[in-house]
Amino acid sequence: MSHPNSPLSETGRLRLARCIVKDGWPLRRAAERFGVSTATAARWARRYRQHGEAGMAGHSSRPRSCPHQTGRRTERRAVGLRTSRRWGPARIAWHLHLAPSTVRRILARYGCPPLRFTDPASGARIRSGRQVRRYEYPAPGGMLHVDIKKLGSIPDGGGHKVLGRSAGEHNRRSRNRAQTGRRLRGQKLGYGFIHHALDDHSRYACSEILGDETKETAAGFMARALAHFTALGVRVERVMTDNGSCYRSRDFAAVLHDAGVRHYRTRPYRPQTNGKVERFNRILLEEWAYARAYGSETERRSLYPGFLEHYNQHRPHTALKGKAPASRVTNQPA
The missing domain is CATH 3.30.420.10 (Ribonuclease H-like superfamily/Ribonuclease H)
Known part of the structure; x- marks a missing residue:
């Protein structure tokens, strides 16, 4: 599926590739005509030569391998701490030596609901629509x-x-x-x-x-x-x-x-x-x-x-x- 803001749909890619491959347009002229860069024009021309019209479909940009991705065992430990101890991303990140943003992505990938949906006190407060007044004294000993x-x-x-x-x-x-x-x-x-x-x-x-x-x-x-x-x-x-x-x-x-x-x-x-x-x-x-x-x-x-x-x-x-x-x-x- 093409990006919604992309200047080329599958039909537009096919026209661009035909102008270069069949009609012999230079890359720069074809790129200016369709409002894209010369690298984009060269890519779709190359795919048209290799695969024909079938090559005009969009491909996933996900890499074939990601050596720095969090391991499956670590992901399961993060989900286990969430379900067994009801810890938030910051607490889990401190325990597993990860970044809180990494833990949030792991919990979202496994479909873990937010804590406010599982905690009775905070969940009731959110459902009732009551505004929470929070305060903190500026120095130790204030209260x-x-x-x-x-x-x-x-x-x-x-x-x-x-x-x-x-x-x-x-x-x-x-x-x-x-x-x-x-x-x-x-x-x-x-x-x-x-x-x-x-x-x-x-x-x-x-x-x-x-x-x-x-x-x-x-x-x-x-x-x-x-x-x-x-x-x-x-x-x-x-x-x-x-x-x-x-x-x-x-x-x-x-x-x-x-x-x-x-x-x-x-x-x-x-x-x-x-x-x-x-x-x-x-x-x-x-x-x-x-x-x-x-x-x-x-x-x-x-x-x-x-x-x-x-x-x-x-x-x-x-x-x-x-x-x-x-x-x-x-x-x-x-």
Whole structure:
């Protein structure tokens, strides 16, 4: 099929070739008459001599071989990461050491749908037509997003992912009965409480796994988080939390008052206001909490510091143009 903007259709090519081959026109004169270059005129004349009228059909311009094309195994790995982990082109490119544009072409060639079609939250937002308001403070410390993620603990010996649904449920109930006598105020059997403080500008996270979500625990974590960011050379100006009781307590307010930090709260039933730390909760679940089948809660918690260091120091962030959160915290010790 000829190009839609080509000056020669198949009929025009045939007339051009006949003028040169049969009528004996010079190449330059025939090229000027049909508005093409002399090389184009010579090409169609040569094809007419070799194949006749059948040679006037268009040929594919695709090369017979492409030694630099991405290998089939790499393409399958890219598609596998998209389907199994729901990664975007930038994340897949970082993992496979490819260019994001290359990964986009691979996913398009295999017919992979965009992530917004497979992600329930973003897909619903697009279908509803709601405008997304995005913001980012210009420097580290402008805003800390604080939240608590309650996570079910894994009983010793493994949960339902290791033992199956029935055996895992029996193991969990046995563990809870054994711990009933050691239950403390504010604790819930079989749960861990992960307290987060995430910087708005850099997405750098300070996080601890604690035993409850009481006001004393939340205030203590906030004091340690502020000290941690101060050690990084970051001066915290604002903190945003939800309307949980621990964040409305006097103990929590006293910690922020002593540090000279302003406290903001989200609108009720609007977790999107604190969306950056909510997105970190999702990353935490996908890449640490449920990334593999653990044999116990102790095993899973022992890997949390490594996950947190990987997130802060090495993991590429799409909002940061593929850089790690630590790249925006410029005052870190060597």
